[in-house]
Amino acid sequence: MRVRLVVNGSQAAFDIAPDTRLLDLLRDRLGLMGAKEACGRGDCGACTVLVGDRAVPSCLVLAARMDEPVRTVEGLAADASALRESFADWGGLQCGYCTPGLVVRTHQLIESGECDTSSNDEVRQALAGNFCRCTGYNGVVAAVQHATAGHGTPSGA
Numbered sequence: 526m527r528v529r530l531v532v533n534g535s536q537a538a539f540d541i542a543p544d545t546r547l548l549d550l551l552r553d554r555l556g557l558m559g560a561k562e563a564c565g566r567g568d569c570g571a572c573t574v575l576v577g578d579r580a581v582p583s584c585l586v587l588a589a590r591m592d593e594p595v596r597t598v599e600g601l602a603a604d605a606s607a608l609r610e611s612f613a614d615w616g617g618l619q620c621g622y623c624t625p626g627l628v629v630r631t632h633q634l635i636e637s638g639e640c641d642t643s644s645n646d647e648v649r650q651a652l653a654g655n656f657c658r659c660t661g662y663n664g665v666v667a668a669v670q671h672a673t674a675g676h677g678t679p680s681g682a
């Protein structure tokens with residue numbers, strides 16, 4: 526089947542199988558390798574992208590069902606640069622496998638204003654769907670807080 530998608534501001538048409546996952550189209554057809562596959566079943570957040578203004582696990586949705594623009598971590602490059610720097614500066618990343626998903630999810634939190642990022646508990650709760658095996662989350666919370674309001678401290682997270 527032929528589908529049209531807007532990804533990171535550019536529209537393109539693709540011939541794909543009806544069951545093609547958005548994650549596979551992004552990685553295999555567009556070479557956007559930021560979204561990662563880990564669990565492959567919607568549990569870990571490594572594959573998170575924005576569909577419209579929602580953060581969505583791209584392993585769980587079909588490319589053919591995208592009726593809103595898709596943004597990946599690559600498409601947020603300029604918008605999320607402070608956030609990415611903050612993850613690096615505040616210990617929010619180690620191996621980096623989870624980082625694109627966390628950056629996308631955090632960017633969406635900031636855009637939507639749905640979370641009080643000065644609250645450790647709210648940030649942790651909001652990021653509960655994004656697993657990180659390395660950092661223990663203290664650095665992640667500190668990075669989010671530092672990037673948004675400057676309230677975070679590595680020891681206080």
Ligand code: FES
Pocket residue numbers: 561562563564565566567568569570571572573582583584585
């Ligand atoms: S790989 Fe998609 S949520 Fe884990």
Ligand code: FES
Pocket residue numbers: 617618619620621622623624656657658659660
């Ligand atoms: S930095 Fe390694 S999984 Fe999060």
